[in-house]
Amino acid sequence: MRIPRRLAALLAAATALATVWTAAPAAADELPTYSYLSGLAAQVTAPGSSPPGANVPGCKPSREHPEPVVLLHGLSNDTITWNTLAPVLAGAGFCVFSLTFGTGALGPIGSVGPAPESARQIAAFIDRVRAETGAAKVDLVGHSMGGAIPFYYLRNLGGIPAIDDYIALAAPLHGATLSGTAAPFTVVLEQLGVRGQAEESCGPCQFSPGTAFLAELNPDPAIAPEIEFTTIVSRYDQIATPYTTGQLTGPNVRNVVLQDLCATDYTEHFELTADPVAVREILNTLDPAHAAPADCAVVLPYIGPVG
Template identity: 75%
Template sequence: MRISRRWIAALVASVAMAACWPAGSAAAEESPTYSYLSGLAAQLTGPSQPPPGANDWSCRPAAAHPSPVVLLHGLSNDTITWNTLSPVLVAAGYCVFSTTYGTGPLGPIGAISPVPESARQIADFIDRVRAATGVSKVDLVGHSMGGAIPFYYLNHLGGVPNVDDYIALAAPLHGSTLSGTDALFSSVLDALGVRDAVAERCGPCQVSPGSPMLDLINPDPAIAPDIHFTTIVSRYDQIATPYTTGLLDGPNVRNIVLQDLCPTDYTEHYELTADPVTVREVLNALDPANARPADCAVVLPYIGPLAR
């Protein structure tokens, strides 16, 4: 699949529309907007602020939801990524925490740092959450790189005993071809003689197909049989490709392809974290005893549901 002019135009339009999109913590807490645009608007109006409801360090988990939820963004930040899901989780009674990790030359955009460095920052943040809330385990919800990097935490930083549920949204667990552009990008770096140097400092570059880092990430649920893994992917993903890279295999895994639940959901990579079907399935994964089917709707890339 090629990244077409249609995708580029949609992204440019989404950025332009974001300035006029309803946003702000109070508004989001009252009625979350199921659109990637609301996250962009939140970044414009309150740059690099925690998403609504997140990081209340006085929050103590209730018996119904004993594990605090840690939200981990991809090549973005927590303001943009979790503007929808965070207030929904808080309204459902969860203690929610998020952080922007792995920043570098792209300013407020995180997940840029090498995977081991980002994983150490995530480990430190999880330790802080556990200490503040007095719990032994957290639930992880990660998008894109934020769904893949925690496997490094599990494998190499002693994270297995600290995690109960692990939910990965559109994560490049087995590498990503970036809709076919990864090979071209790699060939350009090879021609310039800088491929290895770039890969050493660029976290997203370390999940290219065939990268040695993928072996270190080792996305094998068997390493943690007591963790409940859930993956959620979209067939229309243009970044974590093929979309099956976001799936896992094991008895402690549930894989969800959005279009199997809702054929009219055209969510792509970025809208996924604000997609109403995804949000419902995250809630179901965190609280399976009270799970209910997601309401199907027509969901457009970047924009969200046509009516809600």
């Protein structure tokens, strides 16, 4: 009975938050809400809108922050995923851009379609951002599949010269077991005779361990020694499992485990993009001249910091 009660509490909190949320997203200069629920509320009140501080027309990178930041969601969209991080980055002086890519049968939810097609949409968007801002390179921040798909862009679509920093949050770089549910799901697809079709057309299916797409993705940072890679993962991730799937190896890689910085951070997969420790580490990566230690607090799944 404990799990249903927790789910009921989370749904009640999300409903309450959506009820009191304003009809439009918060301005970038307002204090962000470090909670995944705030992104859900933004989707309810202003579906499909850019997160606050993102996609501002005419934004030109400053001398201090010459690379625009491109935010890439996972099995979600940019409204939900970046409601916290986008205004934080904008408030710190970055030009911030986001998009929803790979939509399909799930309506406003992206990363549904084939990952290579998502990568092509990302490539076109990065080209547009560079053209509009005059920047030679961009910094990438991707969550879940949005942190893994860009490797296809680097390896297959000529994206290496366009990227400076590459930050991946809970990315299934080496495949995701989904807390043990991926294997039974694959068996069901095989029994139905549609596994091959699913692995060609379904983005999430392509990140099941052992797929041909993962072999092609081959996320080896050595292909781009000039790019600085940062991974941020949580030991309590329930989607990109094992959590080490979100880590890389190489001299141009920094791997961050949230609980090594804050033992009371219980962030799971979805809260990660709004987690205050993760947000601080992103800022430290993109602006090392002003790096600061993260404030440790009790952070709960979905809800965020408490106390």
